[in-house]
Amino acid sequence: MPVVPIREILDRAFDERYGVAAINIVDDLSLEAVLEAATELDAPLIVQTSVKTVKSLGAGPLMSMWRARADAVPVPVSLHLDHCPDRAWITTCLEAGWNSVLFDASRLDVEENTRQTIEVVAEANRHGAHVEGEIESVLGVEDGVGSDDAAEVHPVEVSSKFIADTGIYMFAPAIGTAHGLYKKTPHLMPERVTEIVDLHPIPMVLHGGTGLREDQFTDLIARGCAKVNISTALKIAFVQSHREYLEANPDKNDPPSLLAHVKGAVKQMAIDHIGMFGSAGKAGSLSASAR
Numbered sequence: 504m505p506v507v508p509i510r511e512i513l514d515r516a517f518d519e520r521y522g523v524a525a526i527n528i529v530d531d532l533s534l535e536a537v538l539e540a541a542t543e544l545d546a547p548l549i550v551q552t553s554v555k556t557v558k559s560l561g562a563g564p565l566m567s568m569w570r571a572r573a574d575a576v577p578v579p580v581s582l583h584l585d586h587c588p589d590r591a592w593i594t595t596c597l598e599a600g601w602n603s604v605l606f607d608a609s610r611l612d613v614e615e616n617t618r619q620t621i622e623v624v625a626e627a628n629r630h631g632a633h634v635e636g637e638i639e640s641v642l643g644v645e646d647g648v649g650s651d652d653a654a655e656v657h658p659v660e661v662s663s664k665f666i667a668d669t670g671i672y673m674f675a676p677a678i679g680t681a682h683g684l685y686k687k688t689p690h691l692m693p694e695r696v697t698e699i700v701d702l703h704p705i706p707m708v709l710h711g712g713t714g715l716r717e718d719q720f721t722d723l724i725a726r727g728c729a730k731v732n733i734s735t736a737l738k739i740a741f742v743q744s745h746r747e748y749l750e751a752n753p754d755k756n757d758p759p760s761l762l763a764h765v766k767g768a769v770k771q772m773a774i775d776h777i778g779m780f781g782s783a784g785k786a787g788s789l790s791a792s793a794r
C-alpha cells in the first residue's frame with residue numbers, strides 16, 4: 504500500500520536527517536508529474552493541497568484522483584492539507600481521507616491556538632491522521648492564506664510548550680523564510696530549529712523554501728526540517744512552461760504536446776528538489792523495513 508500515514512515517511516527522515524519534499528499540486532497533471540519524479544528517484548513523497556485547490560476541485564473528486572494515481576506508485580506517499588485556518592475544511596479533508604493537516608491558527612493568540620489545536624489533534628487521531636501546528640504565521644500570502652506583515656516571533660520555550668500541550672506530530676517554526684519569491688535576501692534564523700528540536704525532538708517543517716540556496720536547505724534539514732514544502736517552485740514551473748511552449752509554438756493547437764511539455768517541466772522541478780533534499784533512494788528501504 505503506497506499511501507501511508509505521514510509518520511511512516513517522516514519519522515525516519517527526521518531520525519536520519521534528510522528532507523522529504525512536500526509538494527503543492529494544483530491538478531491531475533501536476534500530481535502525476537510529482538509522483539513520477541518520486542518513483543524515478545525511489546523517494547518517499549508528501550503531496551499537499553492548499554485549501555484553495557480543495558475548494559476549486561472538491562474534496563471528493565480530489566481524493567478520487569489521488570487514490571487512483573497514488574495507489575499505483577511503488578513509493579510511499581502521503582496526502583497533506585497545507586495552511587488551513589478553517590476548522591470546517593479540516594473536518595472535510597480528514598473525513599475524506601487526507602493523511603495530515605496543517606491547522607493554521609497562527610492569527611490567534613497562542614492560548615486560543617493551543618486550545619483549538621488540541622481539538623484538531625483529537626479529531627485527526629480518530630481518523631489515524633496527523634497534525635502540523637504553527638504559532639507564528641509564515642510571512643507572505645499563499646493561495647489566499649497568510650499575511651504580508653512580519654509575524655511576531657515567540658521565545659522557543661513558547662513553541663516547546665505549544666508542542667507539548669497540543670501533541671502535534673510536526674511543527675512549522677518561524678525561521679525567517681517567506682512564501683512566494685524573495686524580494687530581498689532573507690535573514691534566516693536556523694538556530695531556532697535546533698533549539699526547538701533540542702527541547703522537543705519532532706519533525707520540523709520548512710515553509711517558504713523557494714529561492715533558498717542548496718546549502719541553506721542542507722543546513723535546515725540537518726537541524727531537523729524533515730518536511731520541506733514546495734509550492735512557489737511548482738507554480739513557476741507550471742506557468743512558465745505553458746508560456747515557453749506557447750511562445751515557441753504560436754500556431755500549434757495540440758493540447759497533448761502542450762501538456763507533455765508542462766508535465767516534463769513540473770517533473771524536472773520535483774526531481775531537482777527531491778535530489779537536493781537527500782531523500783532519493785529512501786523509499787525502497789522504508790518499505791522493506793515496514794514489512
Ligand SMILES: [Zn+2]
Binds near residue numbers: 682710
Ligand atoms: Zn507555508
